[in-house]
Amino acid sequence: MADAAVLSPSQASGTAHGLLEIRDLSKRFGGLRAVEHCSFQVERGTITGLIGPNGAGKTTVFNLITGFIPPDAGRIVLDGQDIGHLRPDQIFARGLCRTFQIPREHGTMSVLENLMLVPSGQSGERWWNVLLRPGQVRAEEARHLRKAREVLDYLQLGHVQNEYAANLSGGQKKLLEMGRMLMAEPRIILLDEPAAGVNRTLLRSIIENIQALVRERGITFLLIEHDMNMVMSLCDPVIVMSEGRKLAEGHPEAVRNDPAVLEAYLGGQYAAAAG
Ligand SMILES: Nc1ncnc2c1ncn2[C@@H]1O[C@H](COP(=O)(O)OP(=O)(O)OP(=O)(O)O)[C@@H](O)[C@H]1O
Numbered sequence: 204m205a206d207a208a209v210l211s212p213s214q215a216s217g218t219a220h221g222l223l224e225i226r227d228l229s230k231r232f233g234g235l236r237a238v239e240h241c242s243f244q245v246e247r248g249t250i251t252g253l254i255g256p257n258g259a260g261k262t263t264v265f266n267l268i269t270g271f272i273p274p275d276a277g278r279i280v281l282d283g284q285d286i287g288h289l290r291p292d293q294i295f296a297r298g299l300c301r302t303f304q305i306p307r308e309h310g311t312m313s314v315l316e317n318l319m320l321v322p323s324g325q326s327g328e329r330w331w332n333v334l335l336r337p338g339q340v341r342a343e344e345a346r347h348l349r350k351a352r353e354v355l356d357y358l359q360l361g362h363v364q365n366e367y368a369a370n371l372s373g374g375q376k377k378l379l380e381m382g383r384m385l386m387a388e389p390r391i392i393l394l395d396e397p398a399a400g401v402n403r404t405l406l407r408s409i410i411e412n413i414q415a416l417v418r419e420r421g422i423t424f425l426l427i428e429h430d431m432n433m434v435m436s437l438c439d440p441v442i443v444m445s446e447g448r449k450l451a452e453g454h455p456e457a458v459r460n461d462p463a464v465l466e467a468y469l470g471g472q473y474a475a476a477a478g
């Protein structure tokens with residue numbers, strides 16, 4: 204363990220506070236308290252699981268973190284900076300990316316075109332560059348295309364690059380969503396139920412991709428999942444939410460045997476999976 208006293212302030216804060224932190228976050232929908240004084244942090248280089256019964260507030264936490272809905276109270280801190288007031292595109296540009304519980308591909312565009320849509324800060328997006336610096340724009344588009352092909356190869360989607368995205372299987376659509384995130388060179392990826400509706404072969408491939416991205420590119424993951432096999436084999440630590448709050452946190456085995464967690468899931472699928 205490094206001595207905190209010898210670390211630079213940025214290193215020290217990175218170690219002490221994690222890459223992503225939510226502090227005392229709350230969100231109501233009318234009279235419903237979807238998220239209630241919820242606090243947790245995600246350490247760099249981890250695959251952190253976020254679990255909890257239906258309606259616990261997990262997706263709402265993702266919507267708050269990614270700027271899709273504003274919090275009523277609380278803070279969201281990415282790498283020491285408050286991002287609670289930023290728009291989704293500004294948060295995305297800072298390297299925080301997400302998938303949706305239901306994939307949002309552009310069905311009438313090809314798989315390759317879906318990746319090419321992801322903004323990359325390229326000069327071609329500024330219309331005047333097309334007139335003033337056409338050579339530069341062409342070179343950047345070529346780079347962008349090369350990167351898209353690399354991402355497709357990486358995810359083993361190369362063979363479907365010219366298919367309409369609508370024609371992909373559910374699992375391939377999830378891989379495509381991951382591909383769209385990789386185009387943006389993320390630091391942290393939030394996945395909402397990556398295993399839902401995915402067959403076993405593709406699930407293996409998604410799990411291996413996540414592990415490789417942590418190992419090879421240092422990307423951090425926070426993932427919501429109901430599939431307990433996936434959570435137990437992939438995530439550490441696991442954070443449990445119930446009724447808008449953090450109920451427990453720790454090593455997957457410890458969380459699995461926590462009486463408060465079992466109670467929250469009572470009658471649910473977790474009890475069935477554990478028993
Ligand atoms: N935009 C909204 N308007 C009103 N109520 C909402 C909205 N979004 C979520 N809720 C409610 O907030 C609560 C938390 O929902 P949320 O989707 O965050 O749960 P979840 O933990 O992701 O559940 P699941 O595991 O079923 O996906 C639920 O009662 C839900 O109906």
Ligand SMILES: [Mg+2]
Pocket residue numbers: 261262263304
């Ligand atoms: Mg949800």
